[in-house]
Amino acid sequence: MILLDWGRTTRHPPGVALIFGTGLIGGTICDALQRKFPNARKRRMPWSWSSLGINEAEDIEAAAKAILTADTDAHFATIWSAGSSGFGTDKVGMNAELAAFEAVLTLSKKIGRFVPDNQRSFIHTSSAGGLFEGQIACGKMAQPAPLRPYGEGKLAQEQLVEHDESLGQRYVLRPSSVYGYAASARRGLLAVLAAAALKRHTATIMGALTTQRDYIYAPDIGRFVANLVMNVVECPAAPKVQSMLLASGRPATIFEIINIIENRLDRPLLVKIDPKPDNARHNTFLTSALPTGFRPTSLHEGVALTVSLVSHGLQTGAKL
């Protein structure tokens, strides 16, 4: 995990953000926060996945406490963007993730006691794909209806956040299919396809070519989360909970994605298509369901940026 702390400036008071999960989303959140708080200090701290070890939790608590107790107006934010699960994870796997999540909640509440209610926040990154699997053109009124343990687990995590006022200001974010590239993160469909095209390898498509998804560029989420943290820091308000859908509102089929990548790289993409895919349900969202201030990058631009990053990653020897 990453502990990010920033000092007082003329614009904002000091604060601490704990970022659990430093993959594709967590990485972009950390980068965006560092841009928002130019004097921010980033520290990587040990955190084991299975459950938060006593010593690890104590170390994180001690580091945060030192900063938060030094100023009465200091802010504390916890950001959960972790997750070892995927669409195929079973109940046992999701329970393990839930246990790890509960340990983070406990730690967050413990540290949160050092600051007043309106100076702490919890930002939870869930999964629109898991919650709304098989639903199309989801608007503001769409209700989550998970179809597999992955979605049920994500919903259970959301409920824990929603029902716990002691976490302070709570934001439950539901990103759709996230894409982008980070050297240390899990590869999404787009990065895998781009890498396969660049290496002239065959990529396996686990969905159908006609499967429609809503692809969202990871740095868009990073910027949005950084804005949320900044809003809480600059305008402390009574604790409440808000759920937000982070999607592009522009559905795209895998066929279209392949076409965009092929055109971008000007070379054919070799693909093997699973004839019996278990993850081929459509999942699309309406732009009217997006929160105010969320500006998704266009698909063509996002793919072009991802392809460039993957290409650069390959040139610098990253394993793809």
Next chain:
Amino acid sequence: MTALNLSIVVPVYAGESYLERLVDEIEKVRDAWKSQHIPISLLELIFVDDGAIDGSAKVMERLSLDRPWVISLNLSRNFGQHAATIAGVLHSSGDWVVTLDEDLQHPPERIEELLRHAVTTNADVVYAQPASTEIHGKAWRDQSSRSFKRLMEWLTGNPTLRQINSFRLMRGEIARATASVCSHNTFFDIALFWFTQRIESFEMDLRDERFATTGSSGYNFKRLLGHAQKMLFSSQLRFLAFGLWIGVALFVCSILSGLYFTVLRLVSPAAIGVEGWTSLFVMVTMSAGVLAVMLGLCLQYLATLVLKAHGRPTFFTIDRSGDHVLKAWYDAQDNTE
């Protein structure tokens, strides 16, 4: 029962005075489908503002605020009806996608007839076919439109061009795949043919009220020429192959005539009165033949590259299994009647 969904895409260029009425009409259809419990719902109406020249954008915005199922998209400039249609289709999520003109010349209540025709004939695309030959209310305009389509059919060898109409129902997967391969110069309906041969038409009364009453249409001669150019560049032209075969014929002709004149010279030397013309004739025919073959081959290669650039796919898979729900519903309706 698995419910299907339908998206409607409407490119908007000068529809300020029609949009409100159009939405009302579509809403009536939407409500009627709900009350009839037909296993398909009207999921979304996507307006695409193609750099509209009137106040359409504001009307679209207002309509989309009032109704969450109405989506308003704004193109950054005027890209043309095809581009606007492609943008709308790419934003759609329905199992079926219908495209309509903005000016109510395509009655939304007839969409269901297109749908019924599609599932009963197992079609992927159904075009509304004007029953009357007088769509625009002016004979010369209708005749020129028909002649233009016939000429294009002959030039491109595509038998479906006569059916083309902007009031069309398409299987969502086919429509989105087509839209995703189209470049700025690809004719959308020609690209549809790359993905499916199951193209049908369905006769209905259509009348271009705007043209009949005001005399102005969204299409002028310049735009029609643009359409023709797009059609030709999106198709593998017939006469490219003719050119190649004419070259081959000339080359064979030169060989045969060369042999003939050689034999004639040996058998009957007096038959050729002018010295040198035979060899000149054979050389000219042979050179023309070789050149025509080479040019034909080059053009064929070029056509292949152009079609590849236009995104013509090697293959595409499709799942039509959802149709049975709707077909069963229509069968049940027919039986109760």
